[in-house]
Amino acid sequence: MNQPINHGDAQNTEMIKKLRVSVPPWLGRLLLWLFPLSFLTIFFFLPLSKILAFTFDTSAFDADNFRIAGSALRFTFYQAFLSTLLTLLIGLPSAYLFARYDFRGKSILRALTAVPFMLPTVVVAAGFSALLGPRGLTHTLFPLSSFQFIGTLPAILIAHVFYNTTIIIRIVGTALSSLDPKLEQAARSLGADTFHVWKNVILPLLRPAIFAATLLVFLFDFTSFGVILLLGGSKFSTLEVEIYLQAVRQLNLPSAALLAVLQLICTLIFSILYTRFASRSTIQLAPRSTLIKPQTLKQKLFVTLFCILLSAFFLLPLSSLPIRSLFRFEADRGQRGEVQYGFTTDYYTELFINRRGSVFYVPPIQATLNSLGYAGATVVLSLLLGYPAAIALAKPARLEKFLDPLIMLPLGSSAVMLGLGFIITYGKWLTSPWLVPFAHTLVALPFVIRTLQPALASIPQRLRQAASSLGASPFEVWRQIDFPILRRATLAAGTFAFTISLGEFGATLLIARPEYPTIPIAIERFLSQPGGLNYGQSMAMATILMLLAIIGMLAIEKFRLPNTGEF
Amino acid sequence: MLEVRNIFKTYEGRLLLNDISFSVAEGKTICLLGASGSGKSTLLRIIAGLESSDSGIISFNGLDLTTTPPHLRDFGLVFQDYALFPHLNVNDNVAFGLKMRRIGQTETVERVATSLKLVSLTEFGDRKVTDLSGGEQQRVALARALAIQPRLLMFDEPLGALDRALREDLLNELRMILHRTKIPAIYVTHDQEEAFTIADRVLILYDGKIIREGTPADVWAKPESAIVAGFLGLGNLFDGEVIAQNEFQTEHGTFTVKCIYKHSRGDKVHLLVRPLPADAQREANILSGVVTDVIFQQDRFKVTLENGLYIYLPDAPKVGQKISVSVKVECLA
Numbered sequence: 001m002n003q004p005i006n007h008g009d010a011q012n013t014e015m016i017k018k019l020r021v022s023v024p025p026w027l028g029r030l031l032l033w034l035f036p037l038s039f040l041t042i043f044f045f046l047p048l049s050k051i052l053a054f055t056f057d058t059s060a061f062d063a064d065n066f067r068i069a070g071s072a073l074r075f076t077f078y079q080a081f082l083s084t085l086l087t088l089l090i091g092l093p094s095a096y097l098f099a100r101y102d103f104r105g106k107s108i109l110r111a112l113t114a115v116p117f118m119l120p121t122v123v124v125a126a127g128f129s130a131l132l133g134p135r136g137l138t139h140t141l142f143p144l145s146s147f148q149f150i151g152t153l154p155a156i157l158i159a160h161v162f163y164n165t166t167i168i169i170r171i172v173g174t175a176l177s178s179l180d181p182k183l184e185q186a187a188r189s190l191g192a193d194t195f196h197v198w199k200n201v202i203l204p205l206l207r208p209a210i211f212a213a214t215l216l217v218f219l220f221d222f223t224s225f226g227v228i229l230l231l232g233g234s235k236f237s238t239l240e241v242e243i244y245l246q247a248v249r250q251l252n253l254p255s256a257a258l259l260a261v262l263q264l265i266c267t268l269i270f271s272i273l274y275t276r277f278a279s280r281s282t283i284q285l286a287p288r289s290t291l292i293k294p295q296t297l298k299q300k301l302f303v304t305l306f307c308i309l310l311s312a313f314f315l316l317p318l319s320s321l322p323i324r325s326l327f328r329f330e331a332d333r334g335q336r337g338e339v340q341y342g343f344t345t346d347y348y349t350e351l352f353i354n355r356r357g358s359v360f361y362v363p364p365i366q367a368t369l370n371s372l373g374y375a376g377a378t379v380v381l382s383l384l385l386g387y388p389a390a391i392a393l394a395k396p397a398r399l400e401k402f403l404d405p406l407i408m409l410p411l412g413s414s415a416v417m418l419g420l421g422f423i424i425t426y427g428k429w430l431t432s433p434w435l436v437p438f439a440h441t442l443v444a445l446p447f448v449i450r451t452l453q454p455a456l457a458s459i460p461q462r463l464r465q466a467a468s469s470l471g472a473s474p475f476e477v478w479r480q481i482d483f484p485i486l487r488r489a490t491l492a493a494g495t496f497a498f499t500i501s502l503g504e505f506g507a508t509l510l511i512a513r514p515e516y517p518t519i520p521i522a523i524e525r526f527l528s529q530p531g532g533l534n535y536g537q538s539m540a541m542a543t544i545l546m547l548l549a550i551i552g553m554l555a556i557e558k559f560r561l562p563n564t565g566e567f
Numbered sequence: 568m569l570e571v572r573n574i575f576k577t578y579e580g581r582l583l584l585n586d587i588s589f590s591v592a593e594g595k596t597i598c599l600l601g602a603s604g605s606g607k608s609t610l611l612r613i614i615a616g617l618e619s620s621d622s623g624i625i626s627f628n629g630l631d632l633t634t635t636p637p638h639l640r641d642f643g644l645v646f647q648d649y650a651l652f653p654h655l656n657v658n659d660n661v662a663f664g665l666k667m668r669r670i671g672q673t674e675t676v677e678r679v680a681t682s683l684k685l686v687s688l689t690e691f692g693d694r695k696v697t698d699l700s701g702g703e704q705q706r707v708a709l710a711r712a713l714a715i716q717p718r719l720l721m722f723d724e725p726l727g728a729l730d731r732a733l734r735e736d737l738l739n740e741l742r743m744i745l746h747r748t749k750i751p752a753i754y755v756t757h758d759q760e761e762a763f764t765i766a767d768r769v770l771i772l773y774d775g776k777i778i779r780e781g782t783p784a785d786v787w788a789k790p791e792s793a794i795v796a797g798f799l800g801l802g803n804l805f806d807g808e809v810i811a812q813n814e815f816q817t818e819h820g821t822f823t824v825k826c827i828y829k830h831s832r833g834d835k836v837h838l839l840v841r842p843l844p845a846d847a848q849r850e851a852n853i854l855s856g857v858v859t860d861v862i863f864q865q866d867r868f869k870v871t872l873e874n875g876l877y878i879y880l881p882d883a884p885k886v887g888q889k890i891s892v893s894v895k896v897e898c899l900a
Binding site: 180182183185186187188189190191192193196200201204205 | 612615616617636637638639640641642643644646648650651652653654663664666667668708711712715721
């Protein structure tokens with residue numbers, strides 16, 4: 001039956017091909033790729049090659065450098081392994097909770113677990129500091145407690161779990177809930193008990209998703225920077241922290257370059273493995289709802305317990321931050337004698353004052369304006385570069401199979417490494433504030449492309465054909481079919497770029513000029529200074545950043561709503 | 568013998584199953600026939616143990632299974648969308664239940680081969696299930712259920728996803744397999760043709776209740792209620808009022824019907840006019856009207872009249888022609 005239709009189709013395509021010999025398709029594709037690839041070449045591959053060139057310099061191969069690299073590599077693996085393990089421990093039951101159970105407040109709890117992932121590292125660090133730090137709420141409320149949190153390995157691990165649990169929930173949870181419940185029922189009717197249903201049916205089918213999620217978490221833990229620097233301190237040197245220390249504090253660029261290359265090799269391997277598993281885990285099964293209300297005592301206990309655990313774990317650090325920013329618990333610097341406790345808005349009003357002897361040359365609020373400016377520039381730049389790439393990737397040909405991982409490469413390479421590359425390559429322009437939005441665009445571009453591409457690819461050709469058969473001109477087709485979908489995707493992608501730029505820490509820390517601080521840089525500086533006022537201001541700024549990030553997140557969710565709601 | 572006694576089930580405040588009782592005798596196939604939403608799939612899942620009822624008893628050979636978990640019931644289940652394990656090949660899918668029962672390698676191989684032979688898929692053992700056609704996948708699902716030699720087989724709209732020709736072939740094959748293996752079976756469908764082809768007994772489910780139960784021929788001949796007659800599409804249904812003993816006044820004229828149900832004057836009853844012309848000598852009832860449509864149906868013509876009634880005739884009248892046909896009128900409860 002299909003034969004003659006296919007034949008006719010082929011003939012048609014053949015004719016169209018003959019009519020349009022002027023522009024070969026590969027040339028059109030190349031034009032689409034021209035700007036994104038040029039940008040990546042100038043700001044990513046060139047700096048990368050400079051870093052590589054440094055390591056061929058003999059001075060990089062120094063016994064000291066090797067010793068530093070060796071211990072940094074060991075610790076990086078060690079903490080990433082532990083973090084991933086802990087994340088799985090919390091994440092897998094949570095994924096099961098969200099994929100299988102229906103309970104009150106579920107969507108809110110689910111959204112709550114996703115919040116940290118989009119939060120800037122400085123906010124998370126400030127949040128944990130506000131909760132468990134030496135000046136935090138716990139120490140204030142229980143003055144006799146003597147535990148130390150900031151500056152310990154558990155602080156790093158817990159912050160990583162806080163960040164990445166949502167990855168497990170999303171990837172494994174999605175796979176679990178898209179699993180046809182009939183498979184489980186069939187297995188049961190064939191004599192499989194719960195254990196065998198999991199062992200023989202569910203886990204084998206989930207395995208690619210679990211591997212993919214685990215690798216992704218590991219990758220994020222491996223390249224984590226802000227959390228480790230701010231919560232662990234410089235005594236916990238991962239590759240990432242060590243790159244920063246060597247490049248900025250020791251001014252030992254060859255050593256930093258060596259570390260960066262090591263880092264790159266590792267992340268490359270993980271990325272390749274991840275892509276493998278991720279592509280395998282995309283086998284879509286019947287997307288049917290498998291939700292049940294908890295009925296048995298065991299189910300109720302599990303659901304209640306995890307709801308409490310998750311809400312406490314995710315709410316406490318996030319809520320401590322605004323609370324701490326509005327309450328004074330200690331003497332400000334320079335004050336003697338009586339200490340005023342209680343509610344205060346000083347930390348916010350202080351942001352507008354340019355104090356002599358403060359850590360800035362400008363009123364701290366200027367950092368907010370800088371950040372907003374950088375973020376705006378990043379949005380424009382990343383959309384301009386992201387659109388052509390996303391269009392090409394929406395209909396992948398052989399070229400795209402090769403270019404897709406290439407364009408995602410900045411995602412795998414760490415922000416600190418991007419910063420290092422900028423220092424090495426464009427050091428003489430570091431006085432200009434313009435390098436920052438370029439670095440931010442580099443970080444945001446993969447996200448922008450990944451947001452636009454599915455929207456572009458999701459528009460079925462049949463819809464366009466139906467519209468044109470109903471009399472719509474090509475422009476009308478675009479206006480009626482493509483535009484409404486793309487408008488939302490563009491807004492989502494733009495907000496993504498905006499939020500990423502606002503929170504970017506690693507690269508900015510290396511390349512931002514002291515007189516043009518961004519919000520995260522300001523928070524880091526405040527946090528590292530003594531004195532209650534500085535601490536309070538870091539809390540205030542972090543609260544502002546958190547609010548901005550949450551508003552951004554809500555906007556993204558709103559704009560992607562009609563599509564899938566899942567990453 | 569499977570016995571289902573007084574099953575009740577509410578779902579989101581709605582009574583989905585309202586006092587369901589029936590039994591399936593050794594080697595018999597019963598068919599649960601009902602529209603979508605009639606609760607038939609839920610009933611099947613309750614029998615399988617995949618869902619629990621609010622009250623009622625499921626027992627097999629006198630043994631109460633109501634609280635037995637599904638994997639210990641030994642009931643085979645075949646779904647509409649096959650539910651084959653995508654990560655296993657055909658052999659491993661069929662062997663799954665045997666593996667769960669820890670049956671030895673040699674016997675497993677043997678029973679898998681036997682099952683695949685029963686469904687005529689002998690050469691398919693090493694194929695990936697995702698590469699098979701819909702009909703082939705359903706055969707594998709059937710083989711998988713047969714391999715465990717279940718004491719009861721259950722089918723949940725097993726042919727619903729297949730096209731018509733394939734459906735007929737598979738249905739006949741299924742009928743033969745059920746006869747040969749003598750496994751009692753419950754077959755759920757909304758398709759009456761399927762039901763009448765495969766079932767020894769038909770149970771019609773409506774609004775959570777079994778409203779008619781009997782052999783296909785019995786149900787066909789005596790639908791008993793207007794709902795059953797309407798659901799089975801037995802003919803023209805309309806209301807009548809009792810004006811005298813066996814005399815009914817309707818909008819299509821007055822009919823004389825020997826009614827097995829007791830009626831008194833003024834009662835409203837449902838009347839059924841089968842669309843086949845009847846012997847004019849024996850039937851006093853005549854249906855007449857102007858022809859508005861004639862549809863060719865292989866060996867007959869479906870003739871629709873202006874009053875909305877239809878009748879099958881061997882020869883095609885002209886549209887606009889006025890015709891009168893002797894018909895058999897039945898009264899319903």
